Amino acid sequence: MQANNRFRLFSISSVWLWLGLFALLPNLALFLVSFLDRGETDFFIPVFTLDNYSRLLDPAFIRIFWDSMYLASISTLVCLLLGYPFAYLLARSSKRMRPWLMLLVVVPFWTNSLIRTYALIIILKTQGLINKLFIWLGLADGPFSLMYSDFAVFMGLTYTLLPFMILPLYASIEKLDVRLLDAAKDLGAGTLRSFWHVTLPLTLPGIVAGSILVFLPALGTFYVPEILGGATNMLLGTFIKNQFLVARDWPLGAAASTILTLLLVLLALIYRMSSRKAAETPLTEKGKKKGAADA
Amino acid sequence: MKKLALLLSLAFLFAACPDAALAAADKGEVVVYNWSEYIPQDVLDEFTDETGIKVVYSTYETNDAMYSKIKLLRGQSYDLVCPSTYYLHLMIEEGLVTTFDHAKLTNLGNLDPKLMAPPYDPENKFSIPYMWGSFGMIINTKYVDREKAKTWRDLLRPEYKGKVILSDDMRDTFGIAMHAAGKSANSTNPDDIKAGYEFLKELHPSVRVFDLTAVKQAFISEEVIIGTSFNGDALVAKQEHPDLEYIYPEDGALVWIDSFAIPVGAKNVDNAHEFVNFLLRPEIAKRCQEEFMYSTPNLGTIELMSPEERNNPALQPTDKDLQKAEYLLNVGSKTLMLYKDYWEKLKSGF
Known part of the structure; x- marks a missing residue:
């Protein structure tokens, strides 16, 4: 029993130490730097200023911010539309098949995402795989290229981030009690209706969790749009990277990054609200039990 | 145990x-x-x-x-x-x-x-x-006439629209833009830098890609036909695509x-x-x-x-090739900020 306690203490404290050292501390440092001034020869000097945030009100930055939001939103939507049916099939497939299908979702993670992004060039470029396939099928008469376009960026982001959507969706769909769907059917609800009124509300936490996990990296990833999109437009990730590396303007980069963190906090709050709401739905027994336990 | x-x-x-x-x-x-x-x-x-x-x-x-x-x-x-x-x-x-x-x-x-x-x-x-080495111009001679690619200003020609590649390195790209505008790449005069920006703004609609690492690939697969390149990248790309040619623009390459x-x-x-x-x-x-x-x-x-x-000028340039070429020097953090602001403006379409 005592050994068990010691193990508990050890594991909990190591998790806290890890989070504190590698998540909290860097973000705290970033937050502090965002209120400091930049020096002539130093990355930042200890002089308090709000200037960095007011500099973010520049129309160029606002444009960069909206372009990034647009890109991230569309990618998230595409991931959701592709990921939901995928996760549904995964959760409803036979127990024997499931680990294999799951493996297929996870396998791409074994290769570095930067390398996978470069590999996409071979598929998308002029005379690339897609181009050759279209010519072979007679759908195109000559060389065309999908590289350096918005399409390429969406494809790259969707491809890289899809597993982050599928995994939480799978977890929440798998938990879904099939008896509830049977009950809905018995009460005369059609497939569409029972999906809309039963499946969707109960899997909402998975949808929100997956969307957050896709949206934020899509907002911050700079290499996918840079490599596949041609970098003719600047995005938030590149903007932040440039402040730190090219312009050596750490406080401004820190301010932009802090805004991103605040957005994350906001989204986390939305997630909490949505999972509460799902738990409160009177349909579930689990929800009732949980509600009782909370009270 | x-x-x-x-x-x-x-x-x-x-x-x-x-x-x-x-x-x-x-x-x-x-x-x-x-x-x-x-x-x-x-x-x-x-x-x-x-x-x-x-x-x-x-x-x-x-x-x-x-x-x-x-x-x-x-x-x-x-x-x-x-x-x-x-x-x-x-x-x-x-x-x-x-x-x-x-x-x-x-x-x-x-x-x-x-x-x-x-x-x-x-x-x-x-x-x-x-x-x-140098930072000059690379062209695909299958599509680009040598006579129509002699200076940086030639990048603006309408026939190259959507087929231009520029470096995503701010100083390199501003350097050639300042040369196109007839200014020094190391000028700290805000008017000169603005002139460079005006050139890039005019060129921006023609640009297909700003790139740091895949210049060779973009030329070999003919995604682009004209643009900026380091001489080494151009020579390596030429080994795979013999129509490529490296050029020292008359208004001045950059030397590093x-x-x-x-x-x-x-x-x-x-x-x-x-x-x-x-x-x-x-x-x-x-x-x-x-x-x-x-x-x-x-x-x-x-x-x-x-x-x-x-005797390969791309490898061993002559004095004439480098007549107007410049080294990039440190311009100080104020000027760098100015560059950065223009760079963000350029890329966000203002």
Whole structure:
């Protein structure tokens, strides 16, 4: 029993130490730097200023911010539309098949995402795989290229981030009690209706969790749009990277990054609200039990 | 009991580690932080075989990344870095690099005097040139008429619309834009920089891609037909696509020198000297040059070249080619901010 306690203490404290050292501390440092001034020869000097945030009100930055939001939103939507049916099939497939299908979702993670992004060039470029396939099928008469376009960026982001959507969706769909769907059917609800009124509300936490996990990296990833999109437009990730590396303007980069963190906090709050709401739905027994336990 | 044995053997393993590290340190090591694709692995191996000095090698893709790291580490952890002109200038000004002892560099005499004593380091106290080259124009002669690609302004021709590639390096791209506008690439006059920006703004709709690392690929697969390139990249791409040609625009290319420098906190300064001296040998420099196709500052190496290589202007430019060319120098943080603001404006469509 005592050994068990010691193990508990050890594991909990190591998790806290890890989070504190590698998540909290860097973000705290970033937050502090965002209120400091930049020096002539130093990355930042200890002089308090709000200037960095007011500099973010520049129309160029606002444009960069909206372009990034647009890109991230569309990618998230595409991931959701592709990921939901995928996760549904995964959760409803036979127990024997499931680990294999799951493996297929996870396998791409074994290769570095930067390398996978470069590999996409071979598929998308002029005379690339897609181009050759279209010519072979007679759908195109000559060389065309999908590289350096918005399409390429969406494809790259969707491809890289899809597993982050599928995994939480799978977890929440798998938990879904099939008896509830049977009950809905018995009460005369059609497939569409029972999906809309039963499946969707109960899997909402998975949808929100997956969307957050896709949206934020899509907002911050700079290499996918840079490599596949041609970098003719600047995005938030590149903007932040440039402040730190090219312009050596750490406080401004820190301010932009802090805004991103605040957005994350906001989204986390939305997630909490949505999972509460799902738990409160009177349909579930689990929800009732949980509600009782909370009270 | 088994667990105990396992724990003990683990403990021994950890205890043994520092010893192993010490043994390596006896022979000595040199920690090199260099551009990626810059020294062939077999050259590094040969250095270790010959001297017994272990080479700990790591790489970077941009000067910016290297500079930030060296600055954050206050010049410690690395024994050699290889900054380009304007970053070397900045690092010398900020005291991040220390001096070489020329007496230990017996092969120093091999270097071309033309490339020695640059404006930022007039006695080469801090820097020993490793490679140099130019940042000029590359065209695909299948689609681009040589007569219609003589100056940077020619990039604006409507027939190249959507087929232009520019570097995603702010200073490089602004440098050629300032040349197109007839200004110096190192001007700190805001009007000159604005003139450069106006040129880029006019050019922006024609640009297909701003790129740092895949210039070769973009030309080989004909995604683009005209744009900026380093001479080395252009020559490597030409090996796969013979229609490509490297050009020195009449309004002036940019010239760069990458030089070895020793960060102030370097621990293995003697080994760093030995490493640089090794690379200054004509036959070693030849192997580095051949692999990556940049220009060598080593006169001994040039003698070893075939006449064909020696007379290839992309590899060994003539004085006329470089008539209006400039080195990029450090312009100070105020001007850099101005560049950055214009760069963001350009890329966000304002």
